[in-house]
Amino acid sequence: MSETNLQDWVGRSATATETADGERATRLATLLGHDGDKAAPLFPLGHWLHFSEDDVPMSELGADGHAALGGFMPPVPLPRRMWAGSDLTFHAPILPGQSIERTTTIESITEKTGSTGPLCFVVLRHEITADGTLATTDGHTIVYREATxxxxxxxxxxxxxxxxxxxxxxxxxxxxxxxxxxxxxxxxxxxxxxxxxxxxxxxxxxxxxxxxxxxxxxxxxxxxxxxxxxxxxxxxxxxxxxxxxxxxxxxxxxxxxxxxxxxxxxxxxxxxxxxxxxxxxxxxx
Known part of the structure; x- marks a missing residue:
């Protein structure tokens, strides 16, 4: 699919740190139709409100609006992407105000051919800690495909x-x-x-x-x-x-x-x- 060896990206890791945001948590609750509580533990998937991949300068966005590939993420030569699934384990709650750290590792990159043409599956492993305690592990699979x-x-x-x-x-x-x-x-x-x-x-x-x-x-x-x-x-x-x-x-x-x-x-x-x-x-x- 590409002269670039995508396997060179397997094993790469990156770490980011934020503060768990009770305001974002209450806004998610509002979106879901609930009353929010800024002091309550984050919804189990609340870490998705943090560590945005697209939090980059405008000049570093691709044509689809996502952060361009080729930095931490491998330069997959397929322009369309979708969230294919996640495998999550919740070890401990995350409380607003806690320091949360996410370490992301590229676990695997698999190139396949499907009914719609070439596909590439990139599996990321996110480990999220809250004040140093492991809170969530999140195995995240992204699939890339050809343009239509x-x-x-x-x-x-x-x-x-x-x-x-x-x-x-x-x-x-x-x-x-x-x-x-x-x-x-x-x-x-x-x-x-x-x-x-x-x-x-x-x-x-x-x-x-x-x-x-x-x-x-x-x-x-x-x-x-x-x-x-x-x-x-x-x-x-x-x-x-x-x-x-x-x-x-x-x-x-x-x-x-x-x-x-x-x-x-x-x-x-x-x-x-x-x-x-x-x-x-x-x-x-």
């Missing part, structure tokens, strides 16, 4: 029609993220990826039918729905895989069921019944 050619406006389509809530689950919650939801989440995470806010770009350049709902936003909505229906649960592990994209103003069914004691299967289901995100929650004993 889309004549101007040809990909633009209205949101897919709603479908009935699926049966056979212990609980179902339905949500419909709109443009304001996507804007607020991008602002909270300082995510400048244009597929989430630039309609001409996402439809005419990347070939999607509409603004793409952030994968981590959907994963956050899914975990929040689980925690809302299990208020006494303490989550130890959360694993999710993105199966297909979701788009702004589409109805998403968030569903879950217990598969064995302390283990729950979760899904975010797109219009038409297709699984957009498949996830597993394991609770602490």
């Amino acid at each position: 050619e889309a004549p101007a406006g040809s990909a633009a389509k209205p949101p897919r029609e709603d479908s009935p809530a699926p049966e056979g689950w212990d609980w179902v919650k339905s949500v419909r993220p709109n443009e304001v939801t996507l804007f607020r989440y991008s602002a909270l995470t300082f995510n400048s990826h244009r597929i989430h806010y630039d309609y001409p770009y996402v439809t005419e350049v990347e070939g999607y039918p509409g603004l793409v709902t952030h994968g981590p936003l959907t994963a956050t909505l899914l975990l929040d729905a689980f925690m809302s229906t299990h208020p006494e649960a303490v989550v130890r592990e959360y694993r999710f895989t993105a199966k297909s994209p979701l788009f702004v103003n589409e109805q998403i069914h968030l569903v879950g069921r217990e598969t064995e004691p302390g283990i729950h299967e979760l899904q975010a289901i797109a219009p038409g019944g297709k699984t957009a995100i498949a996830a597993t929650v394991t609770m602490k004993n």
Whole structure:
């Protein structure tokens, strides 16, 4: 795929330090429809509100709005990127005001060929400490793919029609993220990826039918729905895989069921019944 040996980037590490921000935590709570508490522990995925990859000078952003590749991240010669999934373990809560440090290591880089052409999977391991105590480990997989050619406006389509809530689950919650939801989440995470806010770009350049709902936003909505229906649960592990994209103003069914004691299967289901995100929650004993 490239004359550059991408494997030279495997094993590289970088460390960043911030202060856990209670204000950001309350804004995430507002986004999720809850009352915020600046003194409460961060939502289990609250570290995603910190350490933004796109927090670089404007001159260092790529055409898609993300930080350009070739520095810490390998110069993958494929221009389209998506969050493919995460494997998280929560060791200890993070409290507002604590010093949080994230050490990121590139664990693997795998080049494949799929039905849409070349793909490249980059797996990162984030270790987040709070005041020196390990709080979260986050295995984050990014997938890169080739660009798709889309004549101007040809990909633009209205949101897919709603479908009935699926049966056979212990609980179902339905949500419909709109443009304001996507804007607020991008602002909270300082995510400048244009597929989430630039309609001409996402439809005419990347070939999607509409603004793409952030994968981590959907994963956050899914975990929040689980925690809302299990208020006494303490989550130890959360694993999710993105199966297909979701788009702004589409109805998403968030569903879950217990598969064995302390283990729950979760899904975010797109219009038409297709699984957009498949996830597993394991609770602490």
